[in-house]
Amino acid sequence: MAPAPRTRLDPEARRAQLVGLGRRMLSTRPLDQVAIDDIAAAAGISRGLLFHYFPTKRDFHVAVARSAADDLLTRTDSDPDLPPTARLRAGVEAFVDHVAENRAAYVAFIRGSGGGDPQLAEVYDRTRAAFTDRVLDGLGVPPPVPPRLRAAVRGWVALTEEVTVHWLTPGPSGGGDLDRADVVDLVEQALVALVTMATGSFPPATEG
Amino acid sequence: MAPAPRTRLDPEARRAQLVGLGRRMLSTRPLDQVAIDDIAAAAGISRGLLFHYFPTKRDFHVAVARSAADDLLTRTDSDPDLPPTARLRAGVEAFVDHVAENRAAYVAFIRGSGGGDPQLAEVYDRTRAAFTDRVLDGLGVPPPVPPRLRAAVRGWVALTEEVTVHWLTPGPSGGGDLDRADVVDLVEQALVALVTMATGSFPPATEG
Numbered sequence: 001m002a003p004a005p006r007t008r009l010d011p012e013a014r015r016a017q018l019v020g021l022g023r024r025m026l027s028t029r030p031l032d033q034v035a036i037d038d039i040a041a042a043a044g045i046s047r048g049l050l051f052h053y054f055p056t057k058r059d060f061h062v063a064v065a066r067s068a069a070d071d072l073l074t075r076t077d078s079d080p081d082l083p084p085t086a087r088l089r090a091g092v093e094a095f096v097d098h099v100a101e102n103r104a105a106y107v108a109f110i111r112g113s114g115g116g117d118p119q120l121a122e123v124y125d126r127t128r129a130a131f132t133d134r135v136l137d138g139l140g141v142p143p144p145v146p147p148r149l150r151a152a153v154r155g156w157v158a159l160t161e162e163v164t165v166h167w168l169t170p171g172p173s174g175g176g177d178l179d180r181a182d183v184v185d186l187v188e189q190a191l192v193a194l195v196t197m198a199t200g201s202f203p204p205a206t207e208g
Numbered sequence: 209m210a211p212a213p214r215t216r217l218d219p220e221a222r223r224a225q226l227v228g229l230g231r232r233m234l235s236t237r238p239l240d241q242v243a244i245d246d247i248a249a250a251a252g253i254s255r256g257l258l259f260h261y262f263p264t265k266r267d268f269h270v271a272v273a274r275s276a277a278d279d280l281l282t283r284t285d286s287d288p289d290l291p292p293t294a295r296l297r298a299g300v301e302a303f304v305d306h307v308a309e310n311r312a313a314y315v316a317f318i319r320g321s322g323g324g325d326p327q328l329a330e331v332y333d334r335t336r337a338a339f340t341d342r343v344l345d346g347l348g349v350p351p352p353v354p355p356r357l358r359a360a361v362r363g364w365v366a367l368t369e370e371v372t373v374h375w376l377t378p379g380p381s382g383g384g385d386l387d388r389a390d391v392v393d394l395v396e397q398a399l400v401a402l403v404t405m406a407t408g409s410f411p412p413a414t415e416g
């Protein structure tokens with residue numbers, strides 16, 4: 001969307017435009033350095049008008065983080081008609097590729113969850129919870145999910161994030177000795193190992 | 209250490225006092241809200257003198273984070289004379305207990321690694337790397353460590369952190385249905401499952 005000074009947009013379109021500009025900036029800097037003035041200038045609107053849509057800088061940042069999180073969840077939502085293991089693999093591949101293509105923005109999202117902002121921490125927390133629920137659903141585990149299994153899967157979500165981000169980290173401490181297939185295999189097999197550990201089988205026996 | 213206006217301390221003791229005050233504040237607020245003025249007042253020194261020891265607020269925050277990280281690594285370093293599995297369990301128990309006793313400060317440390325500060329991110333990254341190396345060392349894996357095994361253990365460190373912090377999170381989305389022993393068992397068994405997945409055995413065969 002090219003900067004178009006004084007273009008009239010309806011409120012929904014304007015909000016979407018501003019969040020989109022924020023997300024593009026997120027690919028080159030952390031969330032807390034996405035400056036309101038730069039966003040307003042890129043949108044061709046006044047700072048005051050931006051604050052009409054997002055009352056505080058924090059509200060804007062939360063909206064940007066939510067949009068990034070929703071996008072991540074959408075892009076990694078593999079075909080529900082696939083068999084569970086194929087669906088898992090497709091989801092893991094989509095996650096690894098999405099993070100690889102958007103490493104800076106993704107790390108900014110993780111890191112932006114910090115800084116002590118409870119609303120941002122909640123966006124991040126809900127994203128991990130959504131991944132956890134999706135995996136449990138894909139495994140055919142009906143509620144109530146055993147707490148041990150839920151914790152194992154939630155831990156796996158964190159493992160997946162760490163292994164993927166670390167693999168993409170440049171330099172000697174990074175994980176550059178693995179290739180994409182190694183990472184996908186490792187993450188996929190880790191879920192099998194952890195679910196088997198937590199429940200005794202993979203997929204888990206479904207006795208509620 | 210009670211506030212003692214105008215007490216003379218040698219530079220090392222003064223630095224340690226200031227970092228200690230910062231760490232105590234970290235237990236009630238995130239790192240970026242640990243205010244220099246409050247620290248100086250609690251130490252009974254001027255803001256200017258504090259900046260003599262730590263040229264910028266960021267330098268001070270990095271020193272506080274390093275101290276918290278060193279302390280975490282020291283407290284979880286179990287007796288090297290224990291057999292590997294007992295040492296692992298003792299280390300996991302120490303980690304879970306330390307985080308349980310210092311939840312707010314620990315989460316502040318994790319979160320403080322964000323906000324886009326590269327020095328803080330590095331403190332956090334080095335801490336995860338140190339845990340990874342310690343586990344690999346405890347497993348008797350000589351360098352060069354196979355990249356797949358290193359990635360699995362690093363992922364386990366992230367899993368351990370997530371499972372422990374989530375367990376301690378209050379509210380319906382938290383992991384309150386598990387008790388301490390469940391968490392320790394889960395984390396310990398997760399390492400066995402992940403190392404076995406990565407190498408085919410636990411402890412891993414040591415063929416370099």
